[in-house]
Amino acid sequence: MEALPTRLYTPEQVRELDRRAIEDHGIPGERLMEQAGRAAYRLLRRRWPDARRVTVLCGGGNNGGDGYVIARLAASTGLDVRVAAVSDPERLSGAAADAMGRCRELVALEPWDARALDDADVVVDALLGTGLDREVAGEYAEAIEAANARAVGRLAVDVPSGISATTGACLGVAFRADVTPTFIGLKQGLFTGAAPDYTGTVRYDDLDVPPAVFGDMPPAAWRVDAGAVAGWLAPRSPASHKGHFGHVLVIGGDYGFGGAVRLAAEAAARTGAGLVSVATRKRHIAPLLAACPEVMAHSVDSATALEPLLGRASVVAIGPGLGQSDWGRGMLAAAGGFDGPLVADADALNLLAAEGPVANPRRVITPHPGEAARLLRRDTAEVQRDRFAALDELLSRFGGAALLKGAGTLIGAGDQRWLCTAGNSGMASGGMGDVLTGVVAGLLAQGLGVGEAAAMAAAVHGGAADRAAVRTGRRALLARDVIDALSGGLPE
Incomplete structure (x- = not known):
């Protein structure tokens, strides 16, 4: 994981960065997903080194695919892993379907049930990702509320489910993470509105995409803190008054x-x-x-x-x-x-x-x-x-x-x-x-x-x-x- 960059993007811009990496620079989507899952899993192990039981909540799309990578890696290193699929895994396609298939070789996939959280040390949220634009409902809301109610470590993949990566608003209910690893482009919604109550510590990994991917895309906003603005005022002349x-x-x-x-x-x-x-x-x-x-x-x-x-x-x-x-x-x-x-x-x-x-x-x-x-x-x-x-x-x-x-x-x-x-x-x-x-x-x-x-x-x-x-x-x-x-x- 790297220092947080100063460039902030909308989810639509990050999807375009993904497209550029895959189509213009020949980076397979499977490789990006594998790297994202590995980065998130390394963070999980550093944050909770004594954890032995991990529950991964997987939705559809690429966010769910990241979760299947994390679950597979956790199982391959000897952890007790449960995967609760809130979305039908058979409906996945592309890189996410491939990640699910490889995970299923090591871990049994269960349909969502609150008992999947029993005895967990860490819960991973890989439910909804950055494309969310409406209030969370149904089993997704049930899974988020159940995870929030448990005294466990919580890691959200890319963005806490239920938080708009565009605005930072909480869309009904949101996963309350201790740490949120996010990838390729830093999403603007992670840092404003309700989001800071849910993200915990935000960590960033560019997944080794080449700088040319960012090319001529202007950020939606610039992130500033005290260090970022240190050079904005010119030094004072010794002769000033x-x-x-x-x-x-x-x-x-x-x-x-x-x-x-x-x-x-x-x-x-x-x-x-x-x-x-x-x-x-x-x-x-x-x-x-x-x-x-x-x-x-x-x-x-x-x-x-x-x-x-x-x-x-x-x-x-x-x-x-x-x-x-x-x-x-x-x-x-x-x-x-x-x-x-x-x-x-x-x-x-x-x-x-x-x-x-x-x-x-x-x-x-x-x-x-x-x-x-x-x-x-x-x-x-x-x-x-x-x-x-x-x-x-x-x-x-x-x-x-x-x-x-x-x-x-x-x-x-x-x-x-x-x-x-x-x-x-x-x-x-x-x-x-x-x-x-x-x-x-x-x-x-x-x-x-x-x-x-x-x-x-x-x-x-x-x-x-x-x-x-x-x-x-x-x-x-x-x-x-x-x-x-x-x-x-x-x-x-």
């Missing part, structure tokens, strides 16, 4: 919400913005300066008072603690005339949703799924069912760049798409989005375009959260811990 790195103006912090604007401002400064100013309510000035003396804080009670600050800023971030009162509405209206890069989050997004879409090519919006649902006039569940489609619609309506937060954060600008695999469940707490807003603004101030700034911000923010969680634990992780950890993940 603060004027070279932009001036961020953070607008927000209505009564009772001063903490949000402070987090965003401090994150922008920690990310490397040359100057950071804050426009907020008067009562928040003293505590903000006590906590973060590096920022310049201004009491702003009207849109008129905001205008001079907008004139000095190179980047505006609006939304953290903004509220939806007349004050917040006035601040957003005034910021709407700013002609530089702008980051909109939190209540700025809720106010935009109420007003209706107005495209701005210089703006980054950073909604969580609930905010995205309001912007698109949909419900949150619909957004989560197809996060890629929701991202595309956000870009179509609002322009600029969109960063759809959540497990497997998605970022888009123009025809570029990124998926961030950094971050952890400890980020499900207040203030994390305010920190992200500040990081985006800080990167925009240093000259990145809206798409690159949003994608790098997601990766840097998630990477900082991962480092911080090592110290605090996920449950105790706070937004300010992430700010403190930013310094370990930014280029010099």
Whole structure:
């Protein structure tokens, strides 16, 4: 198994890669299936070296064929193997039929029955594969639910059955794996939506297909983490000064919400913005300066008072603690005339949703799924069912760049798409989005375009959260811990 690549593909693209390998490069399908089964079996043995009893759940198609290879290899090395066929093995064709026939020489094939799971140490899911596009039902659903209910090791071949390899949605019920080996092309749906709850650790093997197979096929998205974006900012010149790195103006912090604007401002400064100013309510000035003396804080009670600050800023971030009162509405209206890069989050997004879409090519919006649902006039569940489609619609309506937060954060600008695999469940707490807003603004101030700034911000923010969680634990992780950890993940 190899390090995870950065190129992500749709299932349709991966099927085309398979076709190219077989038809254009003369690699027999049987060989690819054998290699996939061997790679999965090696992973099984490394993950569960003491396992003695393995049950393989086999469906139809090539995913079932991979399962028959795994079962044959397990039996040939002396393990006690049971194969439960949820699809009639006699209906298989091609490489899958060949794999089934070779397996049957060593292992008796049983029709699906829950007793096949009795005494198993490891259950292998080779049921449905990447082509699933409807809810799981019948014996497939029964087998998945029965496997999930057992205290066993669980390995899913290529994608957990019941997870859409396109969207990451759970289609009714899904196999909950500890580890998922995937092959040839890394499927985009493995890393977003519900999928991270089901994949366990994702491992990758290209099955030794030649690089020419990937040829001129552009990926559907690029996977980013803190390591992938390390070179996106140019090194700082020894002769540089603060004027070279932009001036961020953070607008927000209505009564009772001063903490949000402070987090965003401090994150922008920690990310490397040359100057950071804050426009907020008067009562928040003293505590903000006590906590973060590096920022310049201004009491702003009207849109008129905001205008001079907008004139000095190179980047505006609006939304953290903004509220939806007349004050917040006035601040957003005034910021709407700013002609530089702008980051909109939190209540700025809720106010935009109420007003209706107005495209701005210089703006980054950073909604969580609930905010995205309001912007698109949909419900949150619909957004989560197809996060890629929701991202595309956000870009179509609002322009600029969109960063759809959540497990497997998605970022888009123009025809570029990124998926961030950094971050952890400890980020499900207040203030994390305010920190992200500040990081985006800080990167925009240093000259990145809206798409690159949003994608790098997601990766840097998630990477900082991962480092911080090592110290605090996920449950105790706070937004300010992430700010403190930013310094370990930014280029010099």
